[in-house]
Amino acid sequence: RKEVEQDPGPFNVPEGATVAFNCTYSNSASQSFFWYRQDCRKEPKLLMSVYSSGNEDGRFTAQLNRASQYISLLIRDSKLSDSATYLCVVKDGGTASKLTFGTGTRLQVTL
Amino acid sequence: DVKVTQSSRYLVKRTGEKVFLECVQDMDHENMFWYRQDPGLGLRLIYFSYDVKMKEKGDIPEGYSVSREKKERFSLILESASTNQTSMYLCASSSSGRNYNEQFFGPGTRLTVL
Numbered sequence: 001r002k003e004v005e006q007d008p009g010p011f012n013v014p015e016g017a018t019v020a021f022n023c024t025y026s027n028s029a030s031q032s033f034f035w036y037r038q039d040c041r042k043e044p045k046l047l048m049s050v051y052s053s054g055n056e057d058g059r060f061t062a063q064l065n066r067a068s069q070y071i072s073l074l075i076r077d078s079k080l081s082d083s084a085t086y087l088c089v090v091k092d093g094g095t096a097s098k099l100t101f102g103t104g105t106r107l108q109v110t111l
Numbered sequence: 112d113v114k115v116t117q118s119s120r121y122l123v124k125r126t127g128e129k130v131f132l133e134c135v136q137d138m139d140h141e142n143m144f145w146y147r148q149d150p151g152l153g154l155r156l157i158y159f160s161y162d163v164k165m166k167e168k169g170d171i172p173e174g175y176s177v178s179r180e181k182k183e184r185f186s187l188i189l190e191s192a193s194t195n196q197t198s199m200y201l202c203a204s205s206s207s208g209r210n211y212n213e214q215f216f217g218p219g220t221r222l223t224v225l
């Protein structure tokens with residue numbers, strides 16, 4: 001079983017739609033959780049951290065369910081510029097900055 | 112603005128060649144990482160380093176070695192390149208601390224081994 005699992009997509013949605021991505025992780029000792037964004041042929045960049053209480057950054061909302069070992073990302077009012085691959089990322093309780101990446105979910109927003 | 116640079120965007124090498132991939136960061140970060148990214152497999156950690164001259168194996172170190180002689184520079188070495196090392200190689204850096212610190216990535220080197 002992969003340590004971090006995501007649906008690869010692609011998710012094809014029209015502009016203005018709401019779309020949600022899910023991610024599951026296998027290590028119950030994982031401490032920190034993140035979403036990174038990777039544009040086509042570009043490097044990954046941090047989109048947002050995921051906090052236990054859930055958190056929001058503009059049109060983006062991240063949720064964490066530790067009991068189910070499940071992380072989600074909700075994008076409201078999708079824009080063309082949101083088209084990218086979204087990587088679910090987990091940090092375990094050990095080494096300070098070592099991360100485990102999911103394979104990513106591809107989003108394509110269309111007119 | 113954090114900047115991580117990699118020596119080449121595209122590289123083509125022959126089987127058996129020794130390959131050097133260089134990464135430089137300008138933010139005085141303690142931590143540096145080398146990943147490879149393949150379709151369907153995502154980013155996989157090859158090696159990382161927490162300090163000068165220090166290195167630790169990641170999840171897939173076989174066939175690779177690294178060198179960190181200066182804080183800003185982290186090199187990935189393929190001693191004898193093989194076709195299964197054809198991949199996108201990404202370098203990243205982050206600062207140290209008790210809590211998570213964001214990893215900043217370079218633009219990547221697409222290596223093809225013929």
